[in-house]
Each structure stands twice: as structure tokens, then as C-alpha cells.
Amino acid sequence: MTCQRLDGKALALQVREEIARRTEALKARGVTPGLAVILVGDDPASEIYVRNKGIACEKAGMRSVTVRLPAGTTQEELRARIEALNADPDIDGILVQLPLPAPLDERQALNAILPEKDVDGFHLLNAGRLLTGESAVVPCTPKGVMRLIRETGLDLSGREAVVVGRSNIVGKPMALLLMQSGCTVTVCHSKTRDLAAHTRRADVLVAAVGRPGIIRGDMVKPGAVVIDVGINRVDGKVVGDVAWDEVSSVAGWVTPVPGGVGPMTIAMLLENTVEIAERRA
Numbered sequence: 001m002t003c004q005r006l007d008g009k010a011l012a013l014q015v016r017e018e019i020a021r022r023t024e025a026l027k028a029r030g031v032t033p034g035l036a037v038i039l040v041g042d043d044p045a046s047e048i049y050v051r052n053k054g055i056a057c058e059k060a061g062m063r064s065v066t067v068r069l070p071a072g073t074t075q076e077e078l079r080a081r082i083e084a085l086n087a088d089p090d091i092d093g094i095l096v097q098l099p100l101p102a103p104l105d106e107r108q109a110l111n112a113i114l115p116e117k118d119v120d121g122f123h124l125l126n127a128g129r130l131l132t133g134e135s136a137v138v139p140c141t142p143k144g145v146m147r148l149i150r151e152t153g154l155d156l157s158g159r160e161a162v163v164v165g166r167s168n169i170v171g172k173p174m175a176l177l178l179m180q181s182g183c184t185v186t187v188c189h190s191k192t193r194d195l196a197a198h199t200r201r202a203d204v205l206v207a208a209v210g211r212p213g214i215i216r217g218d219m220v221k222p223g224a225v226v227i228d229v230g231i232n233r234v235d236g237k238v239v240g241d242v243a244w245d246e247v248s249s250v251a252g253w254v255t256p257v258p259g260g261v262g263p264m265t266i267a268m269l270l271e272n273t274v275e276i277a278e279r280r281a
């Protein structure tokens with residue numbers, strides 16, 4: 001079986017066209033979807049992410065607000081800014097760009113966002129709703145990964161899925177979504193013994209670690225769907241967690257980095273914003 005490249009860039013473009021249409025329909029009803037992004041400090045990578053989110057928002061016809069706060073912002077000041085956005089009727093989605101500079105407490109900040117405006121789905125209530133299978137704002141990256149997997153046409157029921165990484169923003173929600181889709185899910189992490197023994201069983205393998213090339217060709221089941229969430233900078237180049245050359249000669253489908261999960265994450269952010277705005281309308 002020849003390996004197919006799962007093109008997140010092309011799929012994200014399709015999704016964004018659909019979102020632009022939904023935005024137009026909302027505007028015709030007098031509602032312009034609005035996304036506010038709070039950036040604390042001057043982390044260069046966060047700067048780029050926030051700028052890209054703002055551009056994507058405006059391209060889709062949405063209102064985009066960026067709140068820039070200095071690195072010395074206190075927890076109380078941050079909370080006050082979040083609460084002002086909670087109360088702003090023109091803002092549908094609020095996102096706090098992570099990581100926050102020390103000593104700010106991310107959990108406190110995320111839980112200060114009104115759950116209905118929690119466009120990243122990181123508030124405890126949305127995390128709990130996802131766990132119990134109730135309707136929830138689903139975190140953008142895992143949601144985007146599910147869309148990519150669906151593109152393969154693979155019936156997920158009864159499949160073995162392995163997620164490498166157990167963070168609250170990627171690994172854990174990813175595992176829940178795969179489980180809800182009928183997969184038997186294994187979650188691996190830094191304490192996992194013999195990672196390869198797990199990954200080799202995977203029909204669907206999601207790598208969300210942040211270590212370049214940790215997934216090698218001999219760790220992948222022939223024909224598997226391999227999703228590379230990792231973003232690593234090596235010698236000025238962005239690479240994923242998957243050793244592309246090796247894995248693409250074994251897998252059935254692989255996402256590239258860049259051009260795989262990243263563009264889908266932004267597309268899902270816009271989708272979540274428009275969904276919240278539709279509820280408002």
C-alpha cells in the first residue's frame with residue numbers, strides 16, 4: 001500500500017471557506033462572530049500564533065481583538081481583563097494564549113473564562129463535559145485531528161488507537177474523542193515502558209510529544225494512520241514528532257509538518273467561534 005499524505009492545509013482551506021459562508025449568514029442576521037485573544041508577555045512563538053489567529057479570523061470575516069498585556073501582569077489584572085471580555089456582547093470566543101509567563105496560574109486564568117465563550121474548550125466545565133460525552137466546546141487541536149482522520153474514510157469502530165502524550169490540551173482530549181469514536185485507546189507518556197510495543201499495535205497513531213522524530217518507521221504498523229501533532233524547531237526548520245522519511249514508507253496515511261495538524265487547529269478555532277456565535281444568534 002502506498003502511503004498517502006494527509007494534507008491539513010488543503011482540508012483547512014475547505015473548512016475555512018465553509019466558515020466564511022456561515023459567518024456571512026450570521027452577519028446577515030446582524031451578528032458578527034468575534035474572537036478575543038489575550039497574549040501576556042513577549043514569547044516570540046506565541047506572538048506568531050496570535051498574529052496568525054487574528055489574520056485567519058479577519059479573513060473569515062470575523063471580528064478579531066488582541067489584548068496584549070505585559071509580562072508583569074498580575075493574576076488579578078488578568079482576571080479583570082477576562083471578565084471584561086466575558087461581559088462584552090460583541091465577543092463570542094475568548095482565548096488565553098499559553099504558556100503564560102511565571103508566576104501566572106494557567107488553570108485559574110482558563111477557569112475565569114465564561115464556559116460558553118471558552119473557544120479552546122480548556123475550562124474545567126468543558127473538559128468535564130467532554131469526559132462525560134455531553135455537548136462541549138471541543139479543544140481545537142484534537143478536534144482538527146479527528147477531522148483529518150475522518151478524511152481517510154477509515155471506520156474507527158473497534159480500531160486500536162495509540163496517543164503518545166497525555167497533556168490536558170492535546171493528549172487527554174484526543175484519547176477521549178478516539179474512545180467516543182469506538183476505538184480501543186492506549187495513552188503513552190514519558191513513563192511508558194517500551195513505547196514501540198504499543199505504537200506497533202496502532203491502527204491510528206497520534207504523536208503529541210514535542211520530540212523531533214520520536215516515532216520511527218519500525219514503530220508503526222503497516223498501513224496505519226499516523227497523525228503528527230508535534231511542532232519542533234531544529235536548525236531553524238519546523239519538524240514534527242514523526243520521522244517522515246521512515247514512517248511514510250510504512251504507514252497508510254501520514255500528516256506532514258508543517259501543513260498537517262497546525263492549519264486544522266486554526267480552522268477549528270474559527271469553527272468553534274462561529275458555533276458559539278450561532279448559539280448567540
Ligand code: NDP
Nearest residue numbers: 141165166167170189190208209210229230231261262265
Ligand atoms: P506537553 O509538553 O504538555 O506534553 C508532552 C507529552 O509528551 C507529555 O504527556 C509527556 O509525558 C509526553 N512525553 C515526553 N517525552 C516522552 C517520551 N520520551 N515518550 C513518550 N511520551 C513522552 O506538550 P503538548 O501536549 O502541549 O504538545 C505536544 C506537541 O504538540 C508539542 O510539540 C507542541 O508544540 C505541539 N502542539 C501542536 C499543535 C498544533 O496545532 N499542531 C497544538 C498544540 C501543541 P509526561 O506527561 O509523562 O511528561
